[in-house]
Amino acid sequence: MIYEEPVLKPGGDRNLLVYLGDEMSFDLNFLVHTYAARIREAGVPGLVELIPELASLLVSYDPDRISYADLGRELKTIRAGIGALEGLELPSRLFNVPVLYFDPWTEACVDDYRATIKDKEPDPDFLVRINGLDDRRHLIRVHSGTEYWVAALGFWPGLGSLMPLDPRCRLTAPKYNPPRTWTPKGTVGMGGSVTCIYPDRTPGGYQIFGISPMPIWDPAQRLEAFRDSLALFRPGDRVRFVPVDREEHDAVAAKVEEGTYLHPEVGYQTFSIDAYRGWLAGLDPARRF
Amino acid sequence: MAVDAIEVVKPGLATTVQDLGRPGFYHLGIPLSGAMDQFALAAANMLVGNEPGAAGLEAVFMGPELLFRADATVAVCGAELPPKVDGAPMETWTSFAVKAGQVLSFDYLKAGARGYIAVSGGIDVPVVLGSRSTYPLGGLGGFEGRALAAGDKLSTGVGAAARAGRKLPAELWRGPGAAPVELRMLPGLYWHRVTEASGARFLSDTWKVAPEADRIGYRFRGGSPLEYVPREQPFGAGSDPSNIVDACYPYGSIQVPGGTEPIVLHRDAVSGGGYMMVGTVISADMDLIGQLQPHMPVKFVEVDMAGALAARKARADMLGRVAAHLA
Structure with missing residues (x-):
C-alpha cells in the first residue's frame, strides 16, 4: 500500500522517519528513491543525511537548525509535489x-x-x-x-x-x-x-x-x-x-x-x-x- | 607530533581508538562509531588541552597498560577506572603528567563501564571518512581497524599539552547515577503497533542490562513481552508481529526482536532491518548507556519532543560549563 499522505514519526530528537507506505513493492521503493532525490534537490536546511529504505526514509537533521515541525512541513510539501509515478525516471547504473x-x-x-x-x-x-x-x-x-x-x-x-x-x-x-x-x-x-x-x-x-x-x-x-x-x-x-x-x-x-x-x-x-x-x-x- | 609515543603493553578487554564518530555514511550501512560516552571523551580531551573531538582511547570494563615513550598530559573520564602512573594512583576527571618511560595502568573498575583516556595531542591514526573512530566489525578506521593488541605503537598529534593537576568538580561529572537508571525515550517509529496496556507496561517495568551489551547495542531483559495491535502482516515483512518491512534503525532506537528483549542500538549499530522499534532513547541519554554494566536495573521513561530537546540543551550547557571551568 502506498499512502496518500506520508506518515511522519520521530526517531528521537535528531531523526525523523517518513513512511510512504507499508509493503515491499517496486513501485513504493521507486517512490522512496524519487522522494530522496527531490529532498536533496530542495536543499532543506539542517539536513544531515537521508537514508532510504524499502518503504520509508530516515531523515537525519540538526535540531539546532530546523525543528521537527518545520522539517515535517517541508517533507510533506515535497511529497505532494511528486504526484503519480507516471513519467518518473531515475539514474540507474x-x-x-x-x-x-x-x-x-x-x-x-x-x-x-x-x-x-x-x-x-x-x-x-x-x-x-x-x-x-x-x-x-x-x-x-x-x-x-x-x-x-x-x-x-x-x-x-x-x-x-x-x-x-x-x-x-x-x-x-x-x-x-x-x-x-x-x-x-x-x-x-x-x-x-x-x-x-x-x-x-x-x-x-x-x-x-x-x-x-x-x-x-x-x-x-x-x-x-x-x-x-x-x-x-x-x-x-x-x-x-x-x-x-x-x-x-x-x-x-x-x-x-x-x-x-x-x-x-x-x-x-x-x-x-x-x-x-x-x-x-x-x-x-x-x-x- | 610524537611518533610511536605510546606502546601497548597490555591491551585491556576491547580498547579502541574513538573520537566523536563518523556521521554521514549511514546510507551506505556504515555506522556512526565514536565514543559510546561522548561527554566523557570530550571532558577528558578538554582536561588535557585537546579539542573536545580529538581521538582518545575507549577502554571497556578493564584498562590497558601503556608505556609512554614521550612526555604527555593524560586524563581519564567516564567510568571510575582508577589510573596509575608507575603504580602511583591518580584521580579520574583530573589531568596528570606521564613522563617518557613511565607506564600508565589501571586499577579494577569501581563504577561505570567505559573509561576514556585522553592524551595531549590526541591519538594520531589516519582519518577515515572524516573520523579516527574504530569500527572493528567492518575493519574500518582507528588503529588498523581493530581493537588494540599488545605491541601496538600509537602516535600522538601536535597540540600544546595542558598542565597537570586540572580537575573537574564532581558536579561536572556525568554518569548514570543510582539504580534504577532512567533512560528517557521518545515513543515513535512503530509505537502505534503496541497496545496501550502493553506500552504502559513497557514503561513501568524494570529492565536489566543483559550480558549481550556492546557497541552495537544494549540488550535488556526482565520486562513483559510486548502485545501488538492486531494486523495482517504486509508483504515483505516477516511473519512475527515484531517484524516490519525493512526500515532504517536510527541511533538510539529501541528494537524488540520477537517482542521480548529490547535492544537500544548504539554507535556501531546495523543501519536497518526488519525489527519494529518502539521509540528512541533521547540523544542526551545515550552517553549514560555507555556506562551501564550488565545486570544493572533500568527504566524507560517517556518524554515528549520538548523534553528531549530540553535534555539535549542541558547536556550541551553542562559541556559548556566544563569548557568554562577549564578556560
Whole structure:
C-alpha cells in the first residue's frame, strides 16, 4: 500500500522517519528513491543525511537548525509535489556480476552449519524444492534470468537489498533459524524475496548458493570502482548475475588480488517507470525460464 | 607530533581508538562509531588541552597498560577506572603528567563501564571518512581497524599539552547515577503497533542490562513481552508481529526482536532491518548507556519532543560549563 499522505514519526530528537507506505513493492521503493532525490534537490536546511529504505526514509537533521515541525512541513510539501509515478525516471547504473553458482566455499559454509543443525536441507536443494523448480540448473537460469533493483543499502556496510525486476524470476526463501555465525565474503544468498551479495565475511541468515569474486565493498578503496565510494552499489542501480565457471571465477579473483580488476558497469542509463511498466505488460507470466 | 609515543603493553578487554564518530555514511550501512560516552571523551580531551573531538582511547570494563615513550598530559573520564602512573594512583576527571618511560595502568573498575583516556595531542591514526573512530566489525578506521593488541605503537598529534593537576568538580561529572537508571525515550517509529496496556507496561517495568551489551547495542531483559495491535502482516515483512518491512534503525532506537528483549542500538549499530522499534532513547541519554554494566536495573521513561530537546540543551550547557571551568 502506498499512502496518500506520508506518515511522519520521530526517531528521537535528531531523526525523523517518513513512511510512504507499508509493503515491499517496486513501485513504493521507486517512490522512496524519487522522494530522496527531490529532498536533496530542495536543499532543506539542517539536513544531515537521508537514508532510504524499502518503504520509508530516515531523515537525519540538526535540531539546532530546523525543528521537527518545520522539517515535517517541508517533507510533506515535497511529497505532494511528486504526484503519480507516471513519467518518473531515475539514474540507474547496470552492473554485471559474475557468479560461480554452487561453489565449494558456500558449500563448506552450509556443511559447517549442518554439522550443528542436522535437519537443515542444503540451501540449493531447499530453494529448488520450495520454489517448484526442476533442479539446480533451473535455479541458476531463474536466478540469473532477471535484472535486480538495488532497493536499499544497509544492515552491513555496502550490503544491497536486491529485488528481481522480472516477476517470472521471483523466488522466495525463509531465513535461517538460528542464523549462521559466518558467511564467506562475496556469497550470493536470498531471504524472503530479496537477493543479496555478502560484502564481507559476516554472520547471516539468507539461504546461500553461489559466490561472486567481484568485490562490492572496499574500505581500503584499492580498486578503481571504489575511488568515489566504499560501496559499489547505490540505491536505484541494477544488477545482473552472470553465471561463470571456476576458471573465470579464478581469473577475476586473481585480478582483484592484483588490484587491477575493472568492474563491468553500464553507467549512462536511466530507469523509466513507464518503459518498465510497458515491458511488464508484454510479458507472459506463464512462461518461465 | 610524537611518533610511536605510546606502546601497548597490555591491551585491556576491547580498547579502541574513538573520537566523536563518523556521521554521514549511514546510507551506505556504515555506522556512526565514536565514543559510546561522548561527554566523557570530550571532558577528558578538554582536561588535557585537546579539542573536545580529538581521538582518545575507549577502554571497556578493564584498562590497558601503556608505556609512554614521550612526555604527555593524560586524563581519564567516564567510568571510575582508577589510573596509575608507575603504580602511583591518580584521580579520574583530573589531568596528570606521564613522563617518557613511565607506564600508565589501571586499577579494577569501581563504577561505570567505559573509561576514556585522553592524551595531549590526541591519538594520531589516519582519518577515515572524516573520523579516527574504530569500527572493528567492518575493519574500518582507528588503529588498523581493530581493537588494540599488545605491541601496538600509537602516535600522538601536535597540540600544546595542558598542565597537570586540572580537575573537574564532581558536579561536572556525568554518569548514570543510582539504580534504577532512567533512560528517557521518545515513543515513535512503530509505537502505534503496541497496545496501550502493553506500552504502559513497557514503561513501568524494570529492565536489566543483559550480558549481550556492546557497541552495537544494549540488550535488556526482565520486562513483559510486548502485545501488538492486531494486523495482517504486509508483504515483505516477516511473519512475527515484531517484524516490519525493512526500515532504517536510527541511533538510539529501541528494537524488540520477537517482542521480548529490547535492544537500544548504539554507535556501531546495523543501519536497518526488519525489527519494529518502539521509540528512541533521547540523544542526551545515550552517553549514560555507555556506562551501564550488565545486570544493572533500568527504566524507560517517556518524554515528549520538548523534553528531549530540553535534555539535549542541558547536556550541551553542562559541556559548556566544563569548557568554562577549564578556560
